[in-house]
Amino acid sequence: MRRRTILAAGGVVVGSVTAGLASRLPTAHRSLSAARRPGDAGEASTNAEPLLPGTDHETTLYEIDAPRDGPTAMVFGGVHGDERSGIVVARQVAEWRPDAGTLVVVPETNRVAVENGEREGVDGDLNRHFPADREPLTDLARGIWDAVERYDPDVVLDLHRSLGIRGLHREFVGQAVYHSPDARGEELAAALDDAVPWYLPFHRFAASETNLSGPLLFQKAARELGASAYLFETTEFLLDREARVELTRLAAAHVLDMHGLLDAEGER
Amino acid sequence: MNPSVEALRRIATSPATIGTYALLVVPFALGWFETQLFSPLALPGYLLFSIGTAIGNALAPRFEFWIYWAPFLVGCFGIASAVGAGYEWWCGRRSA
Numbered sequence: 001m002r003r004r005t006i007l008a009a010g011g012v013v014v015g016s017v018t019a020g021l022a023s024r025l026p027t028a029h030r031s032l033s034a035a036r037r038p039g040d041a042g043e044a045s046t047n048a049e050p051l052l053p054g055t056d057h058e059t060t061l062y063e064i065d066a067p068r069d070g071p072t073a074m075v076f077g078g079v080h081g082d083e084r085s086g087i088v089v090a091r092q093v094a095e096w097r098p099d100a101g102t103l104v105v106v107p108e109t110n111r112v113a114v115e116n117g118e119r120e121g122v123d124g125d126l127n128r129h130f131p132a133d134r135e136p137l138t139d140l141a142r143g144i145w146d147a148v149e150r151y152d153p154d155v156v157l158d159l160h161r162s163l164g165i166r167g168l169h170r171e172f173v174g175q176a177v178y179h180s181p182d183a184r185g186e187e188l189a190a191a192l193d194d195a196v197p198w199y200l201p202f203h204r205f206a207a208s209e210t211n212l213s214g215p216l217l218f219q220k221a222a223r224e225l226g227a228s229a230y231l232f233e234t235t236e237f238l239l240d241r242e243a244r245v246e247l248t249r250l251a252a253a254h255v256l257d258m259h260g261l262l263d264a265e266g267e268r
Numbered sequence: 269m270n271p272s273v274e275a276l277r278r279i280a281t282s283p284a285t286i287g288t289y290a291l292l293v294v295p296f297a298l299g300w301f302e303t304q305l306f307s308p309l310a311l312p313g314y315l316l317f318s319i320g321t322a323i324g325n326a327l328a329p330r331f332e333f334w335i336y337w338a339p340f341l342v343g344c345f346g347i348a349s350a351v352g353a354g355y356e357w358w359c360g361r362r363s364a
Contacts, residue, residue: 011287015309164333168318169325199311202318237321237333238314243303 031253031264035096043067044097051106052143056122059111061147062094063104070101070260071154074227075252076144077106079127079158079217081113081120085234085244086159093252099263103256104151109144127158130220132213141217148221155259156221156229159248164237168202174235175203177251178210180222183230184258185209191254195247203235230255278356285352292316292344316340316347 047063077083077090090107108114113121121140123129129141136142148156164172177192179185185207192205210216210231212223222229232251234244257264279285296313299306306314320343321336 007283164321164325165318168322170329172325197306199308200306200314202314238300238303238318240303 031257031262032249035093035098035253035256035262044103046094051147052140055139055143056112057110057140057143059106059108061104061106063102063151064094064096064098065102066098066100066261068100070098072102072104072151073098073155073157073256073259073261074104074106074148074151074153074221076109076156076158076217078108078110078114080125080160081110081116081118083119083159083161085161085241085248086232087114088245089159089248089252092249096256098256098261101154101261102151103261104147104153106144106147110140127217128215130217131215132220132223136220144217145220148217148225152225153221153227155255155261156218156227157252157255158216158218158229158231159252160231160233161244161248162233162235165202165235166206166208166233169237172235172237173233174237176206176208176233178208178218178231178233180212180218180227180229181209182226183222183228185230187258188230188251188254192247192250195250200238203239228259275356279349279352282352282356284355285348288351289344289348292348293341313340313344316343 044064044066047065048060049063050058051061052058075090075093077086077088079086087107090105093103094105094107096103110121110126113119113126119125123138123140126138126140126144129137130145131137136145162172162174162176163169165174166172166176175196177185177189179188189205189207196203196205210219210222210229212219216231218229218231221227230251232248234247234251236244239247253262253264256262291309292313295307295309296317299310299314317336317340320340321333324331324336324339325333
């Protein structure tokens with residue numbers, strides 16, 4: 001191979017590595033900082049309790065009460081057991097410290113599916129078990145819904161991940177925020193896009209207002225409790241685990257920030 | 269050696285061909301390996317791979333996305349070879 005050919009190839013490789021390293025993205029964000037630090041008003045108190053105790057579906061619900069009054073938000077991970085980024089982030093959210101209100105987190109909503117690393121549990125897809133104008137279809141769904149009704153949340157966030165990208169890959173729904181009509185989905189998608197580099201244009205987030213007649217958990221919470229509800233979907237397509245977790249963490253922090261549980265603008 | 273085979277060999281090993289191929293594949297492969305290593309240089313490869321998967325997914329939805337690395341690498345070499353051919357033609361004209 002001629003010397004100039006080797007030089008051309010070597011130059012591209014070195015330039016690519018340099019450009020890649022130079023463009024590593026900062027991950028710090030005001031919402032995340034606010035979520036991780038206790039506020040001035042004092043420490044939040046955390047309580048953990050079992051949902052569906054004594055059954056195969058027993059899972060832990062965390063209730064974190066901030067020192068100041070405010071809205072109640074519920075965050076769900078692991079409705080689909082193989083969507084690890086939502087589970088990882090929900091576990092982290094259970095250790096966050098809101099400035100106001102009550103934060104309720106169920107990191108492993110479908111615990112059997114989470115332990116098996118599968119999308120569905122023993123009774124099929126949990127996120128199709130919350131039909132309109134009827135009781136939830138399974139014991140697990142009823143147990144989850146009982147907790148939702150008990151807390152009567154103002155905000156519900158359900159964390160998911162898809163394999164592809166909505167609009168690019170047929171039947172996939174990644175990099176999207178589905179939201180109830182009164183929720184701030186457009187604002188959330190725009191805030192998340194700050195973390196998506198311009199040179200990954202297909203990975204920009206889309207906001208989509210959901211049809212409330214569907215059988216999904218967040219749809220039932222919006223329909224029957226009037227909650228501002230979100231279903232967040234990141235994608236596995238060209239994003240590694242760390243990036244998916246970071247985007248999911250940002251989504252959770254932004255939702256809590258937008259709805260007044262975090263004081264990201266306040267002085268700390 | 270047959271002149272046409274020699275011309276193909278020259279195009280395949282042209283610095284323009286190798287450079288273009290490396291530019292299309294290496295920055296994208298870095299980002300695929302670790303998302304944080306995506307850079308603006310990865311954009312051409314990113315667009316080719318993404319559009320390729322969109323077409324492939326529409327035609328055959330059951331394939332996983334890693335399958336598309338094979339047509340991506342072949343397609344990139346096709347594009348790089350076209351650039352290399354243009355470069356060799358330009359060099360030939362200049363030295364004539």
